Amino acid sequence: MKPQIQHFFDPRTFTATYLVFDVEGGHAAVIDPVLDYDPKSGRTKTESADQILAALKQHHLQLDWILETHAHADHFSGAHYLQKEAGGKIAIGARINQVQSVFKKLFHLEPELAVDGSQFDHLFQADECFQIGQLQAQALFVPGHTPADIAYKIDDAIFVGDTLFMPDVGTARCDFPGGDARMLYASIQRLLSFPDDTRLFMCHDYPPKDREVTIESNVRAQKEMNIHVHQGIDENAFVAMRTQRDAGLEMPVLILPAIQINIRAGNPPPPEANGISYLKIPLNAL
Structure with missing residues (x-):
């Protein structure tokens, strides 16, 4: 069965979120949802995620999975909000524990942050197969951008996360903690070993001025x-x-606040005594 695919593009973070489902009235997965965040005010909004909720309702879908390709450094994850509103299991690659360990030290999140991936409902092992209703899916281990990246293969479509961009943009950076260019090269070669007509769906597009945003290759x-x-x-x-x-790239604007949310499956840090959650900004640490 071919997956039905609807995408949502957030121009503020250049992020593509995907709604993938089997049939009208059937079962669905959401890949890489966005929670809107204003760094000037520290406020979050749910406009991007609410578009997905509207589409779920329009197609009468049951949300089975909320799939993260990795712990993003350029946007907040909307996974927790989507789960609260529509259910589904939040899942990511099993090696998220490596990413959590690195950033627990950076942000000095002692002792409250567990580094076993337990914030997520499911941790995919390499090449693990799973179902989205009538759709057969597989989690492909594609490290390099981070040590925990996963791509999701659903029939003839692969959602590649931050391994590849559109051909005129290139490939993902590898200078985040645990990133490795040789690993990324091997991961890309694995993706390119699939049949030539395999569809590849990008997590981001940063188009040059002479073309519009494009998310499929x-x-x-x-x-x-x-x-x-x-x-x-x-x-x-x-x-x-x-x-x-x-070596010449600047850090993503949202890396410090976003990663603290995303290693917690889209949850903010526990609120303090006044009921407010706080994010840390380590000085001179990166």
């Missing part, structure tokens, strides 16, 4: 045209390019 286009990793570029050349490029 395929294996053939990536092998022929990806500016960082097309056919003929070997591992050493890719690692050299990626290392040099990453």
Whole structure:
């Protein structure tokens, strides 16, 4: 069965969220939902996630899964809000514990943050298969951007997270804690080993000025045209390019607040005695 796919693009964070379902009135998964956040005021809003809730209602769908490809550094996860409103299991790759361990130390989250992934309802092992109603799905382990990245294969569609971008944009950075350019190269080669007409859905698009936002590519286009990793570029050349490029990149604007939310499955830190949750900003630590 071919998946039904609807996407939602957040222009503030350049993030694509996907609603994937089997049939009208059937079962659904949401991949990489966004919770709106204003860094100037520290306020969150649910406009992006509410669009997904409206689509679930429109198609009369039961939400089975809320799937994260990784702990994002550029937007807040809307997983907790979606689950509260529509149910479903929040899931991520099993190696999220490695990411939690790194950032527990950075933010000095002692002792309250467990680093076993228990904030999530399900931790996918490499290549684990699961169901979305009548759809067969598989969690593909694709580390490199972070050590815990997962892509989701649903029939002929793969939701690649932050491994690949559109061919004219390239590939994901590897300079976050635990990132590794050689791992990313191997992960990309795995994705590009699927049949040429396999559809690839991006988590982000940063389009040049001469085209509109595009979120779908395929294996053939990536092998022929990806500016960082097309056919003929070997591992050493890719690692050299990626290392040099990453050295000149600024940190994402939202990395410090977002990662504290996202390693908790979209939950804010526990409120303090006054009922307010607080995020930490470590000075001179990154």
